[in-house]
Amino acid sequence: MEVMVETCCGIDVHQKSIVCCILDGPLDTNKPKKQHRTFGTTTKKLREALIWIQSQNVTHVFFESTGQYWIPIFNIFYDSNLTLILANPQHIKNLPGRKTDMNDSEWIAQLGRCGLIQPSYIPCEEVQQLRLLTRRRKSYTERITQCKNEIHNILQRANIKLTSYLSDIYGLTGMALLEMFINGEVITEETVLPKIQGRVKATVDQLVEAMDGKLSIEDRFLLGQSLEHYRHLVNQVEEITAVIKQYVLERFEREYSLLIELPGVSAIVACVILSEIGPNVEAFQSQGNLASWAGVCPGSYESAGIKKSSHTTQGNKYLKSSLFQAGGTAGRSKDEAFHNLYARISGRSSKMKAIIACAHKLIRIIYKILSTGEHYDAKKALGLRQQARAN
Numbered sequence: 001m002e003v004m005v006e007t008c009c010g011i012d013v014h015q016k017s018i019v020c021c022i023l024d025g026p027l028d029t030n031k032p033k034k035q036h037r038t039f040g041t042t043t044k045k046l047r048e049a050l051i052w053i054q055s056q057n058v059t060h061v062f063f064e065s066t067g068q069y070w071i072p073i074f075n076i077f078y079d080s081n082l083t084l085i086l087a088n089p090q091h092i093k094n095l096p097g098r099k100t101d102m103n104d105s106e107w108i109a110q111l112g113r114c115g116l117i118q119p120s121y122i123p124c125e126e127v128q129q130l131r132l133l134t135r136r137r138k139s140y141t142e143r144i145t146q147c148k149n150e151i152h153n154i155l156q157r158a159n160i161k162l163t164s165y166l167s168d169i170y171g172l173t174g175m176a177l178l179e180m181f182i183n184g185e186v187i188t189e190e191t192v193l194p195k196i197q198g199r200v201k202a203t204v205d206q207l208v209e210a211m212d213g214k215l216s217i218e219d220r221f222l223l224g225q226s227l228e229h230y231r232h233l234v235n236q237v238e239e240i241t242a243v244i245k246q247y248v249l250e251r252f253e254r255e256y257s258l259l260i261e262l263p264g265v266s267a268i269v270a271c272v273i274l275s276e277i278g279p280n281v282e283a284f285q286s287q288g289n290l291a292s293w294a295g296v297c298p299g300s301y302e303s304a305g306i307k308k309s310s311h312t313t314q315g316n317k318y319l320k321s322s323l324f325q326a327g328g329t330a331g332r333s334k335d336e337a338f339h340n341l342y343a344r345i346s347g348r349s350s351k352m353k354a355i356i357a358c359a360h361k362l363i364r365i366i367y368k369i370l371s372t373g374e375h376y377d378a379k380k381a382l383g384l385r386q387q388a389r390a391n
Helices: 043-055 070-077 101-111 124-157 173-184 189-195 204-210 217-251 255-261 268-276 287-294 317-331 336-348 351-372 384-390
Strands: 007-013 019-026 033-040 062-063 084-087 301-303 306-308
Touching: 007 101, 007 287, 019 043, 019 101, 019 255, 033 043, 033 101, 043 255, 062 070, 062 101, 070 084, 084 101, 124 217, 124 268, 173 189, 173 217, 189 204, 217 255, 255 268, 255 351, 268 317, 268 351, 287 301, 287 351, 301 317, 306 317, 317 336, 336 351
Parallel strands: 007 062, 062 084
Antiparallel strands: 007 019, 019 033, 301 306
C-alpha cells in the first residue's frame, strides 16, 4: 500500500480513556516508528494528549465515531493545526482474533497513513446544535407512539372497542372518554353524551356499547400513567418545535424559505434537512454522493457476473426517514413531476419503491437548491423527456 502521510496518530476512543498510537516514518517505508500512550477523557487529560501529539510533529489525527465519546476530542483538538479525520467504525473494522486497544489504535493509524480512511462529514457548530434539537424531537415523537401503543394494548385487552368508532381516540372526545375509565365513572348514555365534542359519526349507543369492557383497577392505573405521559410528551414536542423554528429562522432563514417551497417538505422536515446536511452542500462532491450519504440510493450487489437485487444503503437514518415522509407526500401531491414519477413506478412496482424514487429525486433537487440558491422550478423538475412531451 502506498503511504500518504509521514507522521500521523490513530486514536481508539472509549468512555474513560483514549489510546493514541503515533506512526512516524518516511513515505517510502512500511515500517514506521511506533509510539503508544494512554490518556484519560477529562478535559485536562485530553489537552495533555493534544500537547503530546503536537510535540511529535503529527500532521493528521484519525479517530472513529464511537457513540458521543469522539465529540469532546474533536472540540478540544479543533483549534489546533492538526488535520482531524473522523472515521465510520464499520469501514475500519480490524481483523478478529487479536483485538486490544493498542492494536485498534495502531490499525486506525495504519489505515490513515495509507489514505484508506474516508472522512465522515462533521457539520459546523451551529448545525450541530440544530441537529441535537431535531433529533431530540424525533425521540419525543417515538416515545409518543410508544405511549399510544400502550394505551391501545390496554383497551384491546379489556375488550374496549373505541378505536372502531373514533378515528382518533386522542382527540377531544376520545380523551374525555378515556378520562371516564381512569376516574371509574359509570358508562351510560347520560354520562357519555356530554363528553362528545365536535363531529363524531358514531352514535351515543354505539359508543356506550364499545366502552363496555372489563378494566381492572391496575388497568386503570396503567391507563392513567400512559395518558399522563402522552400529554407530557405532546407538550414537550410543541415546546421543542417552537425552539427549532426560531433557531432556524434566526440562522438559516434563506435556506429554510427555499426548502419549504419543495412539494412534500413541511416546516419540520425542512428543519431536519438543514440539521443533517447544513445550509450548504460543500462537503458533498455531487448529487449522487449526497443521495448515497442520505441512504436513498440502491445498493450494489454483484457476484459471478450476476447482478442481484439489493436494498437501499443504510445512510443517515434521520435524514432518510424525513425524505421518505416528504417523498410520499410529494408523490401524492398535485406537483406534476413527483406525481407522474410516483404513478409510473407504483403502477409497475410497489408504492414503497415509488416513495423511495420520489425521495431520491427530492434529495437531488435539494442539492441543486442549496448549492445555487435558486428557487424550486416545477418545470425543470419534470426532466427533459417530460418537458418535451409537455411542449
